[in-house]
Amino acid sequence: MTVLPIRITGDPVLHTVAEPVTDFDEELRTLVADMFATMEAAPGVGLAAPQIGIGTRLFVYDWTDSEGVRTRGVAANPELWISPLPIGVPEEDEEEGCLSIPGERFALKRAERAILRAQDEHGEHYELETSGWLARILQHEFDHLDGILYADRLDAFGTKGVQKAIKRNKWGVDGLSWMPGEDDLDA
Numbered sequence: 001m002t003v004l005p006i007r008i009t010g011d012p013v014l015h016t017v018a019e020p021v022t023d024f025d026e027e028l029r030t031l032v033a034d035m036f037a038t039m040e041a042a043p044g045v046g047l048a049a050p051q052i053g054i055g056t057r058l059f060v061y062d063w064t065d066s067e068g069v070r071t072r073g074v075a076a077n078p079e080l081w082i083s084p085l086p087i088g089v090p091e092e093d094e095e096e097g098c099l100s101i102p103g104e105r106f107a108l109k110r111a112e113r114a115i116l117r118a119q120d121e122h123g124e125h126y127e128l129e130t131s132g133w134l135a136r137i138l139q140h141e142f143d144h145l146d147g148i149l150y151a152d153r154l155d156a157f158g159t160k161g162v163q164k165a166i167k168r169n170k171w172g173v174d175g176l177s178w179m180p181g182e183d184d185l186d187a
Contacts, residue, residue: 001033001034001036001037002034002037002038003034003037003038003041003179003180003181004034004035004037004038004052004053005052005053005177005178005179006038006042006047006051006052006099006100006102006177006178006179006180007050007051007052007053007100007176007177008100008101008102008171008176008177008178009100009101009149009151009166009171009172010166010171010172010173010174010176011053011100011174011175011176011177012174013050013053013054013055014050014051014100014144014147014149015147015149016050016055016147017145017146017147018048018049018050018055018056018057018058018144018145018146018147019055019056019057020056020057020077021056021057021058021076021077021119024076024119024121024122024123028058028076028121029121029122031049031054031058032058032060032074032121034052035047035049035052035058035059035060036060036062038052038180039060039062039099040062041180041181042099042180043180044099045061045062045063045137046059046060046061046062046063046137046138046140046141047059047060047099047141048141048144048145049145050144050145050147051099051100051144053177057076057077057078057145058074058075058076058077058145059074059075059078059141059142059144059145060072060073060074060075061073061075061134061137061138061141063133063134063137065132065133065134071128071130071134073118073120073126073128074118074120074121075116075118075119075138075141075142076118076119076120076121076123077118077119078116078117078118078142078145079116079117079118080114080115080116080117080138080139080142081114081115081117082110082111082113082114082115082135082139083111083112083113083114084111085109085110085111086109086111086112088109089155090107090108090109090155090158091107092107094107094108094109094110095107095108096108096110096136096140096150098140098149098150098151099180100144100149101149101150101151101162101165101166101171102178103165104161104162104165106150106151106154106158106161106162107158108150108153108154108158110135110136110139110140111135111139112131112132112135113129113130113131113135114129114130114131114134114135114138114139115127115128115129115130116128116129116130116138116142
């Protein structure tokens, strides 16, 4: 398994709709293993292929809830259904971050429930019904496949904060990345 560099906001692959996975072969399984290694080294709870520069509809996730139940998986060519978004201003406990905007966290309203339909790395179809933080993780990673970063969904206060962070860090341009395990960006 190889830890791969993670692209930073501004790279075109992060802002482009990804293409479907067509080959469920050994190359894909190697990519999935590398994505898990990269996510764990970052550390993160999800990682989408565009974040490592690959414009493919693929993400991985690994979440352990407060009761110690671990949910780990691969989502190729996913479909995601979500419950209606809650009304109101995001609360502090709704802060999320993104490995492609490392070290920054902003509050964002997300749907409480989600149903994921996808294929695993072998092409097997599955369905996962989730709620809470796992539903949030799936929404976040699914957005990456449509070229959407969580910063694109922030309210005016969050948008101003993320714009300041991008300017301060000189992000927002093509070709920037960071290496988990080597670069300390407080992801």
